[in-house]
Amino acid sequence: MCSEExxxxxxxxxxxxxxxxxxxxxxxxxxxxxxxxxxxxxxxxKVCSCSTVTYDQRRVINLFQEPCDDCKEAGYYDRGRRR
Incomplete structure (x- = not known):
């Protein structure tokens, strides 16, 4: 599979x-x-069954210690935590 940065x-x-x-x-x-x-x-x-999917070569700009915004909104982070 080809990749994109x-x-x-x-x-x-x-x-x-x-x-x-x-x-x-x-x-x-x-x-x-x-x-x-x-x-x-x-x-x-015209008809080809070969893979057209690329994968990401991930480069990290920022490393956060907290969960992402989607997980915060969904409440996954708060489940199972002691208060």
Missing amino acids: CFGNQYRGCGHYVRIYYTGNRTDCGSPDCALSAAHRHKTT
């Missing part, structure tokens, strides 16, 4: 990574079974 915030409180933006840097996997690769084996067909 992105930057974001890592939240240790819940373990989530929140992507802020993509840099535009793409890494080619070189696989003939990847539709996004330059080495894709059948480029001219």
